[in-house]
Amino acid sequence: MSYNNDDNRRQLLGRLSRRLAYTAPVLMLAVGGGAALQAAAEGSLSQAGKAAMADLSEESWLLASAHAEGGAEAEAEAEGEAEAEAEGEAEGEAEGDVSDVQRPEGYSPAYSEDGENAPELLARGEELYYDTSLSTNGLSCASCHGSDGNDMGYSATFEQPFPHEVAMARDQFGMDKVHADEMTQICMVAPMAAEPLEWGGEQLTSLAAYMVEVQRRFAGEPHGL
Ligand code: HEC
Structure with a gap:
C-alpha cells in the first residue's frame, strides 16, 4: 500500500x-x-x-x-x-451535506415521535442499533451510545423530546432543530462515515422509532424498551 x-x-x-x-x-x-x-x-x-x-x-x-x-x-x-x-x-x-440529512420534500415519516410505535418496529430498530455493517468504520450506534440500556455519548439536549436543537446538527449542518430520523442520518454520514439511509425505508424508520424511546429513557420518562 x-x-x-x-x-x-x-x-x-x-x-x-x-x-x-x-x-x-x-x-x-x-x-x-x-x-x-x-x-x-x-x-x-x-x-x-x-x-x-x-x-x-x-x-x-x-x-x-x-x-x-x-x-x-x-x-x-x-x-x-x-x-x-x-x-x-x-x-x-464537513461530511455529507444538509440535503443528505434533512427530511426531503414530500417525505412523511412512517414512525411517530409521540411514541405509539409498534413493538416490532422497536425490536428491529434495536437490532440495527447494534449492527456494525451500517457503518464503513466498524462502528455501530452502540459503540458510541452504549449497550443494554446504558445510554452514553449524548448531550443534555437529548433530554428534550424530538424535534430539538443538537450542537452537531447546528454546527455541521446548519440545522436549528432535528427530528429523530434526521439525527440518525447525521450520525450515519458523520461518525459512522456512511451513506444516509433511505428516507422512509425500514432501516431509517425503525432506527428513528427506537431512538424516540431511547430519548424517553434518557430523560427518565416512561418508555417502551
Ligand atoms: C463515533 C461515535 C458515534 C456513533 C457511532 C454514533 N453517534 Fe450518535 N452521536 C454522537 C455524538 C458525538 C453525539 C452528540 C451530538 C451533539 O449533541 O452535538 C451524538 C448524538 C446522537 C443523538 C442525540 C442527539 C440529541 O441530542 O438529540 C442521537 C439520537 C444519535 N446520536 C443517534 C445515533 C444513531 C442512531 C447512531 C447509529 C446509526 C449513532 N448515533 C452513531 C456520536 C456517535
Whole structure:
C-alpha cells in the first residue's frame, strides 16, 4: 500500500480525522487512537505522509477535546479545503451535506415521535442499533451510545423530546432543530462515515422509532424498551 499519491493520503487523513474527532471524545479512546496514529506515522508512510500525519495527530487532540465541533474543521483540512472552509464559511458541510440529512420534500415519516410505535418496529430498530455493517468504520450506534440500556455519548439536549436543537446538527449542518430520523442520518454520514439511509425505508424508520424511546429513557420518562 502506498500513500504517496495525494488522493490516497487525503482519503486516509479524512478517515483518521473522522475517527479521532468523533470516536475519541465519546469512547475515551484518545490514548489508544494516538498510539495507533503514532504507529502509523512511524510505519509505512512516505515522508510527506508522515509530516501530514504528525500535524493531524497534534491537531486532532485539540479537535477531540473540542468535541464534535472539531469534526467539521478536521474534515475540511483533510479534504484540502481548509482555505475556504476553516474560515467557517461552509463549516456546516464537513461530511455529507444538509440535503443528505434533512427530511426531503414530500417525505412523511412512517414512525411517530409521540411514541405509539409498534413493538416490532422497536425490536428491529434495536437490532440495527447494534449492527456494525451500517457503518464503513466498524462502528455501530452502540459503540458510541452504549449497550443494554446504558445510554452514553449524548448531550443534555437529548433530554428534550424530538424535534430539538443538537450542537452537531447546528454546527455541521446548519440545522436549528432535528427530528429523530434526521439525527440518525447525521450520525450515519458523520461518525459512522456512511451513506444516509433511505428516507422512509425500514432501516431509517425503525432506527428513528427506537431512538424516540431511547430519548424517553434518557430523560427518565416512561418508555417502551
Ligand atoms: C463515533 C461515535 C458515534 C456513533 C457511532 C454514533 N453517534 Fe450518535 N452521536 C454522537 C455524538 C458525538 C453525539 C452528540 C451530538 C451533539 O449533541 O452535538 C451524538 C448524538 C446522537 C443523538 C442525540 C442527539 C440529541 O441530542 O438529540 C442521537 C439520537 C444519535 N446520536 C443517534 C445515533 C444513531 C442512531 C447512531 C447509529 C446509526 C449513532 N448515533 C452513531 C456520536 C456517535
